[in-house]
Amino acid sequence: MASASGFPASFYGEPGVLGLLANGISAFLILLQNFHGARTGIPAEGVENILAGVHLILIGGVCQLVAGLLSFRKYDHLSGTSFVGYAALWGSYGATRIFLGANQPRPSSSNESAWMNSTSQDLYINSTISNTIAAMHIKESAIAGLVPYILLSFLLAFCSATVNYIMPFVFGAITLTLIFEAVGLVAGWALVVSGVLELLILLFAIYGSSALLIKGLAQRYVLKGFGNPLFNVLLLGTTSASSSQSLGQEKKKNTKYAEPMALGFFCDTVSPFIFAFYAFGYFPSIPVGAIWISINSAAQLLSSYYAHLRQDCYHATKFGLHSAFWLVKTWEEYVVSASIGRTEAGVGRQAMVGNWFFLSAALLFCIMSLNKDSLELVHNSVFVLVTISTISQIPINGYYIFFGVTCSLFTALSIYGTFARLINTIAEKSLIPVGPQPVSTESLQGCLGYFKRSKLDQLKDKGAPLPDALFYLTNGVAALSAIHSSQTGLAFFDLTVPWVLIPGGIVQAYVSRLQVHGGQRFGSVIPSFYAAIWATWSWFRFAGHRLQISTESANGFAAGAIVFLVINAFLILVAAYGNIVLLALTTVMEVIVVCFLLSVYRRLPYQLEVAMLAIFAIICLYGMLASLVNCIFSKTLIPVGPSLIKDQRKKEPVTTHPCAIADSRGTSGLLKIAKILENGVCGIPTDTVYALAASCKNPSAIEKIYTIKDRPAEKPICICISSVEQLVAAKPPFSPLLWEFMRNVYPGGISCIVPKGEWLLKLGVGPAYDRVGTKDSIMIRVPDHAVTAHLCEFTGPLAITSANPSGEADSVHHDMVISRLGHKIEGVLCDGQSNEVVASTVVNCLKIDEGTISILREGCVPALKVKQIFERVKNNML
Secondary structure (H helix, E strand, C coil): CCCCCCHHHHHHHCCHHHHHHHHHHHHHHHHHHHHHHHHHCCCCCHHHHHHHHHHHHHHHHHHHHHHHHHHHHCCCHHHHHHHHHHHHHHHHHHHHHHHHHHHCCCCCCHHHHHHCCHHHHHHHHHHHHHHHHHHHHHHHHHHHHHHHHHHHHHHHHHHHCCCCCCHHHHHHHHHHHHHHHHHHCCCCCHHHHHHHHHHHHHHHHHHHHHHHHHHHHHCCCCCCCCCCCCCCHHHCCCCCCCCCCCCCCCCCCCCCCCCCHHHHHHHHHHHHHHHHHHHCCCCCCCHHHHHHHHHHHHHHHHHHHHHHHCCCHHHHHHHHHHHHHHHHHHHHHHHHHHHCCHHHHCCCCCCCCHHHHHHHHHHHHHHHHHHCCHHHHHHHHHHHHHHHHCCCCCCCCCHHHHHHHHHHHHHHHHHHHHHHHHHHHHHCCCCCCCCCCCCCHHHHHHHHCCCCCCCCCECCCCCCCCCHHHHHHHHHHHHHHCCCCCCCCHHHHHHHHHHHHHHHHHHHHHHHHHHHCCCCCCCCHHHHHHHHHHHHHHHHHHCHHHHCCCHHHHHHHHHHHHHHHHHHHHHHHHHHCCCHHHHHHHHHHHHHHHHHHHHHCCCCCHHHHHHHHHHHHHHHHHHHHHHHHHHHHCECCCCCCCCCCCCCCCCCCCCCCCCEEEECCCHHHHHHHHHHCCCCCEEECCCCCCEEEEECCCHHHHHHHHHHHCCCCCCCCEEECCCHHHHHHCCCCCCHHHHHHHHHHCCCCEEEEEECCCHHHHHCCCHHHHHCCCCCEEEEECCCCHHHHHHHHHHCCEEEEECCCCCCCCCCEHHHHHHHHCCCCCEEEECCECCCCCCCEEEECCCHHHCCCEEEECCCCCHHHHHHHHHHHHHHCC
């Protein structure tokens, strides 16, 4: 069945089309330059490099980034990681091309040379030599950036071979191209070989995007290459038909988004690798490397964002911490190399106190990873070494040697982590060893909750995890970095700008975006406001001597400081509704803003400011610890204190409900709902979202479902049964291929549309036969949910549909069903939060005997996984 939305919708339904095309066109742009240089014997000139760089950023960077974001939304681990990673690659390489074009020496004409005097000619020659040296540093920096992408591209090619046999050729050609592009930066002959490989990228990308585009339009694979892996490694151990954990059955907190851990490790490979090359002196100038690391850090913020969307506060904070660290360190090196030079930097470095906050945060993550696998613990431990190597207060001879060695170790471990996370998330089992959990969850909870005064209560907010830990982290680094004395020189002020502005202003702006979905009463107000404070602070206090701020401008800053004081006073009131930690934070910030106001008029008591900034940083460290621990374990292990002002708008808990309520944990609750279902409609849990259910023996109850939901009459309702064995007992005339396919997908988050027949009466569908399904077909669900299965054993088949008003979001908690539809139904079976947040995947099996199935709706199980299951079943039956 063709897509009703036509051609453009295929780019959303199949984002690989856009991603592959972006790779192909980007390779084609470089191919044209390489072949032109080989034909004329003249390398690309300045303007050509600049134009090529701009196009690479727009096409290879921006377009492929969109493809990666859509892939994460489509629960495609491989494509999401690949396209976002390659977007960072092409964007960085495009920026390098722009730098090359801007620094390329411009040849002078004979007439221009004639007008030059000897002095002008000497200046021109010196400028040409300087530009040539700068271009060499740019090329060396580009090589340092290309090498990690070569390694990672090879890993992506290998991983994609376990999914299909088109993407391995695309990614493999990219790998070889990057090798010869790196060689071509110092040896021109390699660009010809690179051009040939780029032509292969284009051809493979065109074929792959065509195959996906046609599939998106036709809802089936017409061109070969997708749906079957190049080799069958990932399917080992998944062939058991009786296993409920068959391929495609994801057991995650939130299957609406793909797992971003592989992307986070991917980015943790690129940044330290470039730093290692710089620390070992491969290139003495950091500007181009800073661009590569900045773009890569932005990609790492995306991995943090998608971890947040998956309600994974651990990885959301971890990748946010690493991104902020790499950003701060690269621009610190830029300022150092620009002011005192890289040679003297290791000898007389300024002591930045903010380094200690990064070290404290890294140690905190070591403790948290005791609850994860061994790979996480080792990875966090090596990151601790990286942060130690950057602490200027520790007298270490050979600063850059130590830093380079730790970055090298971190790179090697991150490469392994990328490979392990990507393979294991694709395979949905641990094919690549990551080690056992070092400490049991119960033991770690007991240690962390030692100072808890009351019993371990669960958090009240069961929605998306609050991004408080990252909020406290950014403010803590900014505050600790802002500490200085009255005798501090101007060089320190230059160095402090990135240390305060990046975490306090830039990264905290990202945190404010997270707070929009954080479920807190103040939303993004506090992080947005504090981002403005730290940005203003860094520009006035530390960059003021560069900006040459006049007296009139200083008065403007004074007026702004007064506005900050007034707004923060209101935030103190808001924090009083929150907790003691947040209240203390906002109160100390009020004193810090007073210090800022005094500094405008040069009346600042530095001792007071240092004390307030230190106290502020300590509060942030404790707040980060409490927020992260409480969010990870969903229990108040580290107290944050009660609210001082009670919200008078909060009413006492309602003890009466608009309908009958039953607890799913008790048999009595199941019997109660089963009794109600004999004549009425109830809300019940499933393995996906909550559903409205009615007995298939009661046509009037099924009619009532349409009225309750305001559901169009032409939309059929499916039936839910307890097991495949219940279906077998009805003896429907299904083909062996359909039986085997259903045994591989049931129980689980898939709904199969099968031929309708008299067998439904044997299944238990009574007078409501005409009210379920269509005239010729019926959709069947076998949820992987013990409560629903037991309920169906009591009641027989149930007619079900999602428990939400038509056109509105699905209900993922029994409270949502009660509040939205409780006054229209007779009962709700309460089972807490849903395992998934999206509905089931609908598969049309009416033409399965012809060797084809089609996906009518992609839900919690990705369409690609369903296709893989079907192809495996079909091949096994040949």
